[in-house]
Every structure is written in structure tokens, then in C-alpha cells.
Amino acid sequence: MQTLAQTLSAQAVNASLTQLLVTLAETSIAISGAVRHGALAGVLGATEQENVQGETQKKLDVITNDMLKDALKADSTVRGIASEEEDYVVEANAQGEYLVSFDPLDGSSNIDINSLVGTIFSVLPAPAGEFNEQSFLQAGRKQVAAGYVLYGPSTMMALTTGKGTQFYTLDPDSQTFLLTNDNVQITPDTAEFAINMSNQRFWEAPMQTYIADLLLGKIGPREQSFNMRWIAAMVGDVHRVLCRGGIFTYPTDNKNPAKPFKLRLMYEANPMALLVEQAGGKASTGYETILDIQPTEIHQRVAVILGSANEVDTCLSYHGIDYSEEPSID
Numbered sequence: 001m002q003t004l005a006q007t008l009s010a011q012a013v014n015a016s017l018t019q020l021l022v023t024l025a026e027t028s029i030a031i032s033g034a035v036r037h038g039a040l041a042g043v044l045g046a047t048e049q050e051n052v053q054g055e056t057q058k059k060l061d062v063i064t065n066d067m068l069k070d071a072l073k074a075d076s077t078v079r080g081i082a083s084e085e086e087d088y089v090v091e092a093n094a095q096g097e098y099l100v101s102f103d104p105l106d107g108s109s110n111i112d113i114n115s116l117v118g119t120i121f122s123v124l125p126a127p128a129g130e131f132n133e134q135s136f137l138q139a140g141r142k143q144v145a146a147g148y149v150l151y152g153p154s155t156m157m158a159l160t161t162g163k164g165t166q167f168y169t170l171d172p173d174s175q176t177f178l179l180t181n182d183n184v185q186i187t188p189d190t191a192e193f194a195i196n197m198s199n200q201r202f203w204e205a206p207m208q209t210y211i212a213d214l215l216l217g218k219i220g221p222r223e224q225s226f227n228m229r230w231i232a233a234m235v236g237d238v239h240r241v242l243c244r245g246g247i248f249t250y251p252t253d254n255k256n257p258a259k260p261f262k263l264r265l266m267y268e269a270n271p272m273a274l275l276v277e278q279a280g281g282k283a284s285t286g287y288e289t290i291l292d293i294q295p296t297e298i299h300q301r302v303a304v305i306l307g308s309a310n311e312v313d314t315c316l317s318y319h320g321i322d323y324s325e326e327p328s329i330d
């Protein structure tokens with residue numbers, strides 16, 4: 001089986017991007033070790049701190065953020081970083097060619113129940129000149145690489161450098177990632193959806209109607225039964241979609257009108273959207289293709305609808321309807 005470096009070489013990925021991706025892979029192997037030790041290492045539970053988004057930080061949020069920040073600052077290819085757990089962008093090396101945005105621990109509410117968590121990352125080219133937040137504000141389409149590492153029963157990495165999406169599995173003996181799927185393909189059709197149903201009353205009309213039709217199953221307009229899954233870690237839900245198809249959404253809601261979206265564009269939606277598109281799927285907000293959004297700030301949030309291409313299209317067709325005139329779709 002091919003190693004990560006061998007696969008990147010076969011893809012003609014340049015030396016500096018290869019170096020950066022190896023740094024990310026090696027750091028995630030160290031994170032995998034920290035996660036595995038769980039309660040034995042005293043890394044479970046919350047800190048006293050909040051991040052810039054007002055969320056209480058788990059100990060592992062802080063530990064994994066520091067591991068990635070230290071490793072990336074020490075990598076000469078990195079110009080700067082942006083993280084869910086850092087209020088502001090962090091400058092790294094003046095000569096660095098790349099900007100890395102990351103969610104060091106996705107699904108952190110799962111950590112104390114020993115359930116799925118992961119790390120999500122996005123790599124953008126560093127613009128010439130001054131380094132600041134503005135440097136990161138590039139559409140997701142500009143990403144030169146994106147991926148996640150899932151700390152599950154086995155540790156797996158999904159990665160794209162724009163040449164399809166690949167899966168690697170961490171060999172626990174050699175502590176190296178080995179290529180286990182060189183061409184991930186999302187089935188275009190699906191009978192499985194993922195959404196946090198507890199927010200139903202807060203959704204906009206298009207999502208209310210779309211999900212209601214899925215729930216009607218064979219007696220509804222879709223004339224088929226749909227199953228539901230929700231891991232509460234985007235990294236786990238998107239991994240399932242990449243493995244066996246499905247539609248995943250965290251839609252707009254009005255639970256808190258000041259915060260209509262949950263997922264973060266730069267280090268959750270964009271990298272996942274690139275992985276999904278590179279595997280033949282689609283990713284949208286309902287009104288706009290995620291990878292075409294022009295970001296306005298590093299911690300901004302967006303609605304996300306992604307997965308099997310035909311099912312995403314069906315969901316989007318509900319968003320084209322004027323619900324003030326017509327409350328339901330035939």
C-alpha cells in the first residue's frame with residue numbers, strides 16, 4: 001500500500017505542499033495518540049475558558065489547537081494559521097507559501113462520551129505582501145488542499161489536492177498513513193439524511209418542507225423510505241456520506257436570530273465542500289455553492305447542505321419555491 005508521500009508524489013504535488021501535508025498528517029497522528037489516552041491522560045472535560053465564538057473550550061480543544069499551532073509555525077512552508085480556537089490569525093514564517101485554517105477538534109461535545117471526533121483542515125495559497133486576516137479571505141474554490149482526520153475505531157484521513165478524494169488509514173504498527181481508497185465516489189442517489197431534528201421548528205420553510213417529505217416515506221411525494229443518522233460531529237457525518245452516500249445538512253435556523261448558522265465557513269464548510277465535490281457530490285447553502293462564497297471574516301458561519309449530488313439537487317429545488325404563495329410542494 002502507498003504511503004501519503006508516495007501518493008502525493010504520484011499526483012505531482014510540489015515539494016512544499018507535500019511537506020505541509022506531511023506535517024499535518026504527523027501532527028494528527030500525535031493528536032490521535034492524545035485522544036486514545038482519554039481519561040488516563042486527564043484530557044477530558046472543559047476548561048474555564050471560552051473561544052471567540054462564546055463556546056466553552058474543552059481541554060482537548062486547547063491541547064489539539066496548541067499541537068497544530070506549534071507544528072505549523074515550525075513548518076517553513078506556512079505563512080500563517082487561522083483556527084476555531086484562536087481569536088485572531090497567527091503569523092508563522094515570512095517565506096511561507098501557504099495559509100492553513102483548521103478546526104483542531106471537531107465534535108468536541110463527543111469527547112467526554114468516547115465518541116467520534118476529528119480534525120478538519122484547509123490550505124490556501126498565501127498572497128504576496130502583508131499578512132493579516134484579509135490574506136485568508138479567499139473563496140473555498142482557491143483551496144490547494146483540504147482534508148480531515150477522523151479519530152474513530154481506526155484513525156483515517158480524507159484528503160484532496162484537487163485530484164479526487166483519497167482515504168488513508170493509520171497503520172497502528174508503523175504509525176504511518178497508508179492509502180486505502182484512491183478514488184472516493186459519493187453515490188449520486190441516497191435514502192439517508194443527517195440533520196439535528198431538534199431544531200425543526202426553527203428552520204426556514206424550504207427545509208421544513210423538504211424534511212417533512214422525506215419523513216412521509218413511501219406515502220409521500222418521494223415514494224420511498226429514508227433513514228436518518230446524526231453523529232453530532234460533522235467530521236463523522238461527512239465521512240459516512242463519503243463512504244456510502246447521504247445528505248448532510250446544518251441549515252439556517254432562527255433559534256437565535258443573531259446566529260442563524262452553526263458551521264464555520266473557513267475550517268468546516270469549505271474543506272468538506274472540496275472533499276465532497278472532488279468525490280462527485282455537491283455542497284451548497286441552499287442558495288449558493290459553498291466553494292464560491294467570498295468570505296468576509298475568518299470565523300463566519302454558513303448554512304450547509306452537502307452530499308449525494310441528486311439528493312442535494314432535490315433539496316435545492318425546494319429552495320427555489322416562493323413559500324409565501326405556496327406553503328407546500330406537490
Ligand SMILES: O=P(O)(O)OC[C@H]1O[C@](O)(COP(=O)(O)O)[C@@H](O)[C@@H]1O
Pocket residue numbers: 084103105106107108109196232233234235250262
Ligand atoms: O450539537 P449540534 O447542534 O447537533 O451540532 C453539531 C455540529 O456542531 C459541531 O460539532 C461543531 O464543531 P465543534 O465541535 O468543532 O464546535 C459540528 O461538527 C456538528 O455537525
Ligand SMILES: [Mg+2]
Pocket residue numbers: 103105106107234268
Ligand atoms: Mg467543528
Ligand SMILES: [Mg+2]
Pocket residue numbers: 061084103104105106107108
Ligand atoms: Mg472544534
